[in-house]
Amino acid sequence: MATKSAGILLHRRKRNGLEVFLIHPGGPLWAKKDTASWSIPKGEYTDDEDPLSAAKREFTEETGIVVDGDFIPLEPVKQPSGKIVLAWALEGDCDASNITSNCFTMEWPPKSGRQAEFPEVDRAEWFPLDVAREKLTKGQLSLLDQLIALMR
Secondary structure (H helix, E strand, O other): OOOEEEEEEEEEEEOOEEEEEEEEEOOOOOOOOOOOOEEOOEEEOOOOOOHHHHHHHHHHHHHOOOOOOOOEEOOOEEOOOOOEEEEEEEEOOOOHHHOOOOEEEEEOOOOOOOEEEEEOEEEEEEEEHHHHHHHEOHHHHHHHHHHHHHHO
């Protein structure tokens, strides 16, 4: 059975058009990656958990920001890894420069036997749709298309 994640595609309207809120994964493996490396805030959930509740929880765990409002379900997307992402669009705003993320531990440097702690998310940013299309992982690009269709 495929792994499932739930997330939120936060967006806002600006004079120059729509912007979306994306996060960049933390840790040394992602430090020098930018193009096609960003994501919506999301995370895995279990079968006994409500996906929207999981999406809200993950948003808070990865950014330190609590979101609420009119969540609009988007069609699930299947990432190249096989993971299924359920997402909700939400119009809102937040300070991307002031996020706080939970942390994870991994052996670093590899084969050193030392454990190091890293933030799950090292930064967040608002992007106009054309830039977001370059930044977002390819498995989540259709979420942008769905958002555009909703805004019409």
